[in-house]
Amino acid sequence: MADIIRLLPDSVANQIAAGEVIQRPASVIKELVENSIDAGATEIHVVVKDAGKTLIQVTDNGSGMSATDARMAFERHATSKIKAADDLFHILTKGFRGEALASIAAIAHVELRSRQANAELGTLVQIEGSRFVKQEAIANPQGSTFSIRNLFYNTPARRKFLKPDSAELRLIVTEVQRIALSHTEVNIKLYHNDSEMLHLQSSNLRQRIVALFGKAINKELIGINTDTTLMKIHGFVGKPQDAKKRSGDQYFFVNNRYFKSSYFHKAVINAYEPIMAHGLFPSYFIYIEIDPDEIDVNIHPTKTEINFANKDTLFQIIETIVKEALGKFNITPSMDFGDHGYLELPNEHAPGEITIPSAGIDPNYNPFNQHSNSSYQPSSKWAKGQTDGWESFYKDFENQTYNEDQYEIPEPEPQQQRLPLESPVPKNHVHAQNFYQLKNKYILTTVKSGLMMIDQRRAHERILYEYYLNTIQSGATAMQANLYPSPISLAPDDAIILRELIPQLRSAGFDIAETALNLFIINASPANLPFSEADKFLLSLIERYKYYKTDLSLELKEKTAISLAQCSAISNGQSLSQAEMQTILDNLFACQNPNYTPDGKTVMVIIETDEIETKFQ
DSSP: OOOOOOOOOHHHHHHHHHHHHOOSHHHHHHHHHHHHHHTTOSEEEEEEEGGGTSEEEEEEOSOOOOHHHHHHTTSTTOOSSOSSGGGGGSOOSSOOSSOHHHHHHHSSEEEEEEEOTTOSSEEEEEEETTEEEEEEEEOOOSEEEEEEESTTTTOHHHHHTOOOHHHHHHHHHHHHHHHHHHOTTSEEEEEETTEEEEEEOSOOHHHHHHHHHOGGGGGGEEEEEEEOSSEEEEEEEEOGGGOBSSOOSEEEEETTEEEOOHHHHHHHHHHHGGGSOTTOBOOEEEEEEEOGGGEEOOSSTTSOOOEETTHHHHHHHHHHHHHHHHHHTTOSOOOOOOSTTOOOOOSOOOSSOOOOOOOOOOTTOOTTOTTOOOOOOOOOHHHHTTTTTGGGTSOOOTTOOOOGGGGOOOOOOTTOTTSOSSOSSOOOOBOOSOOEEETTTEEEEEETTEEEEEEHHHHHHHHHHHHHHHHHHHTOOOEEEEEEEEEEEOOHHHHHHHHHHHHHHHHHTOEEEEEETTEEEEEEEETTSOGGGHHHHHHHHHHHHHHTTTOTTSOHHHHHHHHHHHHHSOOTTOOOOHHHHHHHHHHHTTSSOTTBOTTSOBOEEEEEHHHHHHTTO
8 A cells, every 4th residue: 555644845834833823913913023022122013904914014123133044034943032842941032932934924925124233234035925035135224024915815715714804903902902011111003004003102011001991991900919939920900890791801911921811810700709790800910920930831822821830829829919909999898896987876856746657558459450549650760760861762651541452472574584583472462551570670461371571671672772773774863962072082992893883873873083092082972862971881882892793693783783772771670660661562562573682582471371370280
């Protein structure tokens, strides 16, 4: 039988390595900027076009390379960082594998211009798809400039699976943020399609965090600092009241290298657990300095996973110092049993006779009698609370006569392809005029086949989603202008999202303008939204919008409508009057698909009469 095992050509081997190291444009930027850091650069400029698909250019003022090194750098496993196997356990630099440049050159058109400080001339190297094109001497300032064009030009399948430009750009910003947070002494600029996105000056850690995530985060930061025989830990953690419903602003660094760790994340969450609601994520920026012999950074091609020799000890230290920081700044609730803070009650009362309080009782009232006489007055809390200005959207049903045939549940429309098409509820008719609230969360009413239960928040979400979607598509929302426009400062990745949303938000009634880098002004907001809440609403909208960024089945208009609905919907735990519950049901059954929320959650269920009767057998 003939031999079948053979060596792969270098070009193929490099493309395979590229699949591990270079996954997208952000991966290229990570490798190149880290190389600039290792070269001692204090100025780094990153230029990208079309989210890096057309051009990635990284320029630094580092040590530069000689003509020989510039050529050798593109060979596989060529590195200046290690010489022997033992060096892998003493690594303090970023790149050391010697695979990055070879992998990049295998899947793109690459040009390198570099000059060392003591050299009169620099060198130019051009490589296309692992094929050496030319090398020549040129005039060049000290440092290096890498230009990467037509990424994945020879691997179209890889290019096809890249995300839209806005999503790829957010990933690029994320990578630059991680490096900027680990090297605050370096000046970094980021440009996209000739627009400046980041301009970071050398600063301390707090200033760098504020520059990246906006001025609002400054008041959230609580410092941590400890020095043990095993390691040093410093950084900042956020206040629990500022925690978000999504993860994202959580950063671990070891020896100025970003890494991910669900294990150490659990240590932080344990510290917050007694004082923070479940499902929220606090911000934190935790820096660990440790002997490189105690860690292994060579367990993953992207070097974002790290093994620690004493991870259990480090877990306990992280949990302890975060708890101490929260307690030191009076975040953790405490009890004081001293007598200096007791509540003093007056001994005297106002003159006059003391009257016994009385309560009006209707002895003939029967909650199960539809026609019983009740002195109940509908509460206006819902109308005056979260639904200010919705009068144009919700009709007043307080004096409406009820018709048991008006609640026929329609089947879902066929165009809602991403939702289940079969309704779990058969066609029924509400034949009772009374509604009941269970735990201020569910609306209960009887139908011909049994008992209907409706989740009030999900129902409101479905109503608002269809309202906002129609509004955005028609552009018919009324705006309210404000005499003093409200400024809002955003982190770069959040600013990318808001820029993407502005056209849709304008259709929904917002007038938003960017006046400076990542600084926006809210000139007007929808007439049904209190202007004082517009900035908070937009921040919440951005957070919720991030949840749907990977759902390619949703168009931008639908994403915006979903996020607006989720931000505006009434909360569970809110008491509703009979008229308010009636309004929700009437508007819900006028929807195209009342059975499910826009993201596919069940809005209503019916407990059949037969099922109820079995409980009493």
